[in-house]
Amino acid sequence: MINITNIVVGGGTVSLSIKGHDYVRGDREFTDIGKPLIFWNITYRCNLRCVHCYINAIQGLSRDELSTEEALRVVEDAHELRTPLLIISGGEPLVREDIVEIMKRAGEYGIKVSLSTNGTLITRDWAAKLKELNVQYVGISIDSPIPVIHDKIRGVPGAWDLAIRGIRNVMEAGIPVGIRTTVTKLNIDHAQEVVELAHKLGISRVAFYHLVPSGRGRGIINLIPTPDQLFRFLAKLIDVAKKYPDVEILTVDNPADGVVAALLASNDEDEFMRKLRLVSRMGACSAGRKVMSIYPNGDVYPCQFFNDKPMGNVRRERLTEIWLRPKLNNELVIRLRNRDYGASQCMRCPYLRYCGGCRVRAGVLNGDAWSMDPLCTMKSLVNLWRLGEVNLSPWQVRIAKDFESAVLNANY
Numbered sequence: 001m002i003n004i005t006n007i008v009v010g011g012g013t014v015s016l017s018i019k020g021h022d023y024v025r026g027d028r029e030f031t032d033i034g035k036p037l038i039f040w041n042i043t044y045r046c047n048l049r050c051v052h053c054y055i056n057a058i059q060g061l062s063r064d065e066l067s068t069e070e071a072l073r074v075v076e077d078a079h080e081l082r083t084p085l086l087i088i089s090g091g092e093p094l095v096r097e098d099i100v101e102i103m104k105r106a107g108e109y110g111i112k113v114s115l116s117t118n119g120t121l122i123t124r125d126w127a128a129k130l131k132e133l134n135v136q137y138v139g140i141s142i143d144s145p146i147p148v149i150h151d152k153i154r155g156v157p158g159a160w161d162l163a164i165r166g167i168r169n170v171m172e173a174g175i176p177v178g179i180r181t182t183v184t185k186l187n188i189d190h191a192q193e194v195v196e197l198a199h200k201l202g203i204s205r206v207a208f209y210h211l212v213p214s215g216r217g218r219g220i221i222n223l224i225p226t227p228d229q230l231f232r233f234l235a236k237l238i239d240v241a242k243k244y245p246d247v248e249i250l251t252v253d254n255p256a257d258g259v260v261a262a263l264l265a266s267n268d269e270d271e272f273m274r275k276l277r278l279v280s281r282m283g284a285c286s287a288g289r290k291v292m293s294i295y296p297n298g299d300v301y302p303c304q305f306f307n308d309k310p311m312g313n314v315r316r317e318r319l320t321e322i323w324l325r326p327k328l329n330n331e332l333v334i335r336l337r338n339r340d341y342g343a344s345q346c347m348r349c350p351y352l353r354y355c356g357g358c359r360v361r362a363g364v365l366n367g368d369a370w371s372m373d374p375l376c377t378m379k380s381l382v383n384l385w386r387l388g389e390v391n392l393s394p395w396q397v398r399i400a401k402d403f404e405s406a407v408l409n410a411n412y
Contacts, residue, residue, distance in 0.1 A: 001207070002258040002282055004234075004249045007275055008241040008265045035082035036323060037286075039293045039304050042071070042099065043091040048118050049155030050141075051223075052182050054214035054305055055295070057091040065296040068098040070315060072105050074294060077319035079109040085136075089116035089304075091296070094126065103133045112136045116180065119166030120159055127166075127173035138170045139180045139207065145193040149186055167201060178205030178248075184223040188233050192240050198247050206247055208237070210254040210375065213364040214305040221365070224375070230254065231380035231390075238264055253305075255284045255355040260377045269395045276354060285356035288336035292323060302336055305360040335370070345372040345407045378403055 043065055046057035066074065078086055086106055093099055094117060106113050115130065119140035122130075130138065140163055144150040147160035154160075170177040179198050181187065187194075191208065198206045211217060211224050225233065234257055241249050251257045262275035288302030292311075295301065299310035300322050311333055312322035326333040334340075339356065341347045346357050357373030365374045372379070382404050384390040385397070392400060 002251045002255065002261065002279070004237050004251060004257070004261055005241045005245065005247070007258065007261045007278060008238050009245045035084060037085050037087070037291045038078055038081075038083050039087045039089060039291065040074070041089050041091065041293065041295050041304060042066075042093050042102070043096045044296045045095045046090055046092040046118070047095060047120060047156070048092070048159055050118075050216070051153055051155065051220050052184065052211055052215075052217045054212060054217050054307075055091065056215040063297065065096075066298050066314070068101060070298065071098065071102050074298075074314055074319060075102060075105045075109060075111070077314070078106070078111055080320050081323060083111060085112045085114060087114045087116055092118055092121065094121045100129060100133065103135065107134050114139065117141075117166070118154065118159065118163060119170075120156075120162035122166035122169050124169050124172065127169040127175065130170070131173040131175055135175060137176045137178065139178050140167050140170070141181070142167075142179045142194065142197070143181055143184075144187045144190055145197045146190070149190075153182075153184070153186060164201075167203065171202065176205070177203060178207060179203055180207050180209060182209045182211055183225065183230075183233065184211055184220070185225050185229075186223060188225050188229055191233060191236050192243075195240050195244050195247050195249060199244050204246065204248055205250070207250040207252055208233075209252045210358075212253050212305045212358060212360050214307060214360060218364060224365075227375050227377065227380040228384060230375055231260070231377045231384060234260055234377055235264060237261075253358055253361075254373070254375055254377060255357065256351075256373065256375075256377045256379075258282055258284075259351045259354050260381055263381070263396060263399060269399070272395075272399070276351075279354045284354055285358065287359065288333045294319075302333055303360075305358075306332065332369075341370045344368075344370045346370075349378075349407050350402060351378065372407075379408065382408060 041055050044057055044063050047059060093115060103113050113135050114137040115135050116139045142150060142163055143153040150160040151157050167177055181194050195206050213221050237249055238261060258279035262272055262279055266272040266275055287306060291303055293301045293304035298314040300312050301307050301310055309332060311326055311330055346352055357376060359369045361375060362371045362373050363369030381390060382400050385392055385400055
């Protein structure tokens with residue numbers, strides 16, 4: 001999770017209240033192997049039909065899901081792991097009948113809870129209940145400021161209006177709320193308008209999620225923006241962050257954004273290095289190292305997109321055992337934790353420690369999970385500079401050439 005606002009103008013907003021610290025850090029900075037951040041996809045059920053849903057959420061009858069007793073045991077294990085934050089998602093988490101009981105138990109253990117939702121079910125009563133449960137933050141999906149485009153992506157007419165209603169109800173209840181936008185070719189030109197919508201509504205956080213081809217997302221690879229489009233999108237966000245410093249702008253699932261944002265937002269190399277130190281606190285790719293994902297059936301994965309081979313299942317093993325003692329034959333987890341990308345270009349990158357790319361995206365689009373992330377915005381910067389479409393100062397040119405020599409022109 002790359003905090004563009006923090007890199008460009010300093011400061012932050014919602015991140016402070018979620019973490020309770022005196023300056024903005026990424027969620028993952030407070031985690032390590034011993035106390036991971038947990039993304040809990042608590043149900044397969046959903047009242048929408050989003051085209052990019054990475055979990056293949058469905059309407060109506062659900063597939064195999066954890067019972068209430070099993071879910072409460074997961075909360076107990078999360079407490080034993082000292083997880084600092086439990087991010088509850090789905091499907092749509094509010095359709096699960098025992099969700100209040102589960103969130104209440106987490107609060108009793110002192111675990112901070114954040115909710116990721118489509119927002120359409122959040123009535124005033126629901127918002128009041130979330131406040132009572134001390135939910136720290138609610139992220140609500142808005143995929144376009146244009147209702148018809150949002151509804152097309154979300155698969156249900158009227159979804160935009162209901163999501164906006166949900167946002168207003170959460171704000172009225174006094175809970176920090178933010179907008180979550182999955183970036184596709186359908187909405188990539190709407191970045192400023194999304195932030196303007198947030199500003200108009202009084203929302204202080206917008207997170208732009210790069211599309212990772214998982215679940216139904218594998219069926220819309222044609223909607224993934226090109227690397228050059230994503231570079232221009234990032235450059236636009238930097239300008240928007242300067243215009244709306246009161247709105248915390250983040251990008252998610254493309255860690256190279258942190259390096260590029262630091263480069264473009266710096267006046268000299270010393271400032272670039274200072275901003276890189278800030279980027280290092282935002283965590284890079286933390287799959288299997290600082291974060292885990294629990295699926296509705298109890299399968300545990302390194303992240304919510306790595307859903308091919310589970311690390312284990314909480315019905316058969318305690319979560320602490322799965323996480324702290326991964327099986328020796330789980331090559332994926334071992335390599336993620338060792339940051340072992342083999343002979344890939346990423347291993348030669350001078351900014352590997354700040355990035356790491358997205359291994360799921362590399363696997364799906366390149367056929368090799370350990371290859372270079374095909375949406376690397378640093379690579380796009382170099383390409384567009386070579387084409388004369390990006391102007392760089394002399395010190396930035398030196399940085400670009402060093403990257404080009406180490407990564408793009410290396411022999412493999």
